[in-house]
Amino acid sequence: MNIALLFAGGIGTRMNSRALPKQFLEIHGKPIIIHTLEHFEAHPDIDGIAIAILPEYRQHLMKLLKRYEIEKVRWVVDGGKTGQESRHNALKTVAADCPEDAIVLIHDGVRPLIDAKLISANIETVREHGSAITCTKFNETVVSSEHEHIDDVIPRDHIYAAQAPQSFRLGQILSLYDRAVAEDEHDTIDSCSLMHRYGEKIYRVVGPRSNIKITTAEDFYLCRTFFEIIENQQIVGT
Incomplete structure (x- = not known):
């Protein structure tokens, strides 16, 4: 069994959107x-979808699911105060219905350029x-800098940026979220960081550079450009 767990609990403070959170902004007439x-929804190996969402946007989400005929969503879970809490809530809800060896793909609701291959x-x-941690090769020069000056230039040959999906066996990743809370940790940045913290071996999957997370206005416009490229490729057949 393979479950997609989408985290869509953010309010988009860095987007400067005055109306809806960034996950509900539209690109080409459709919400992100x-x-x-x-x-x-279209992938044949995905058996169900869970979504963690802020409670005040639950009804809006439900209307969108109906409008766009998204039928694999089995769980809509209230998000928490942090990303960790939201993911944990969703994992616990899924675990009540699914076996421990189920595969769960934890993905950002605002990474719309994922594809079936990934x-x-x-x-x-x-x-x-x-x-499986989705990563993309880091092509810029990497430096460390604590103050105004650069302290070190880091060789980039083995540097990757961790993205999403980040995928695991359900029982294992849930046990680590439970452990973090028991140790009074409530705000880890992502599941990859949690796995590393507890010494678990994690493996990378190389994803496309287009698999960006829409966090800022600049990301939004870049994502829209990628959509236009994909659309043009479909039209001309290249």
Whole structure:
């Protein structure tokens, strides 16, 4: 069993949107969260979808799911005060209905440029190794700087940026979220960081550079450009 868990609990403070959170902003006439969901909805190996959402936007989300005929969503879970809490809430809800060896793909609701190939690669890597962290090669020069001056230039040959999906066996990742809370940790940045914190071996899946997370206005416009490129490729058949 393969479950997509979408985190859509943010309010988009860095987007400066005055109306709706960023996951509900539209690109090409369709909300970002729906673009993202459609990839999992269409993938034959995804058996169900869970969404963590702020309670005040639950009804809005439910209307969108109905409007766009997203039928694989089995769980809509209230998000928490932090991303960790939201993911934990969703994992606990899914675990009540699914076996421990189910594969769960934890993905950002605002990464709408994921594709079927990347979803499949995450599932296969978890089957083989037990975990899968989507990464993209870092092509810029990497430096460390504590103050105004640069302290070090870091070789980039083995530097990757961790993205999403981040995929695991349900029982293992839930146990680590439970452990973090028991140790009074409530705000880890992502599941990859949590796995590393507790010494678990994690494996990478190389994803496309287009698999960006829409966090700022600049990200939004860049994502829209990628959509236009994809649309043009479909029209001309290249």
